[in-house]
Amino acid sequence: MAHILIVEDNEANMRLARLLLVNAGHTVVWAADAESGLTLAREAQPALILMDIQLPGMDGLAATALLKQDPHTAHIPVIALTAMAMKEDREKTRLAGCDAYISKPLRYKELYQVIDTLLQPTTTSPLR
Numbered sequence: 001m002a003h004i005l006i007v008e009d010n011e012a013n014m015r016l017a018r019l020l021l022v023n024a025g026h027t028v029v030w031a032a033d034a035e036s037g038l039t040l041a042r043e044a045q046p047a048l049i050l051m052d053i054q055l056p057g058m059d060g061l062a063a064t065a066l067l068k069q070d071p072h073t074a075h076i077p078v079i080a081l082t083a084m085a086m087k088e089d090r091e092k093t094r095l096a097g098c099d100a101y102i103s104k105p106l107r108y109k110e111l112y113q114v115i116d117t118l119l120q121p122t123t124t125s126p127l128r
């Protein structure tokens with residue numbers, strides 16, 4: 001169970017993501033744009049961020065790059081949520097600093113699997 005921030009401008013998409021997360025026992029906070037998402041990430045210190053890439057104004061790639069440059073938020077894993085299907089776009093999310101990538105529409109099994117992987121204690125990391 002974790003505290004998770006959803007940054008998503010589409011309320012229907014946010015509600016679906018929130019439902020899936022709450023059903024898995026997580027608690028959720030929501031921001032509808034990148035700027036409030038950055039503020040909430042600093043204040044709420046979520047264990048994980050679901051970041052929609054297509055946001056009005058600053059997009060999710062720019063927001064993720066800022067999160068990863070900020071020592072207060074750099075450690076928080078970011079899952080990119082995007083309708084983009086192209087390989088180059090997936091590469092863009094990686095370069096922006098996203099830790100994982102999920103294409104919409106959300107499928108609960110994939111979502112839970114990615115979250116479980118990212119929330120594993122670092123002691124189980126093969127890099128240690």
Ligand code: MN
Pocket residue numbers: 008009010052053054055
């Ligand atoms: Mn969007």
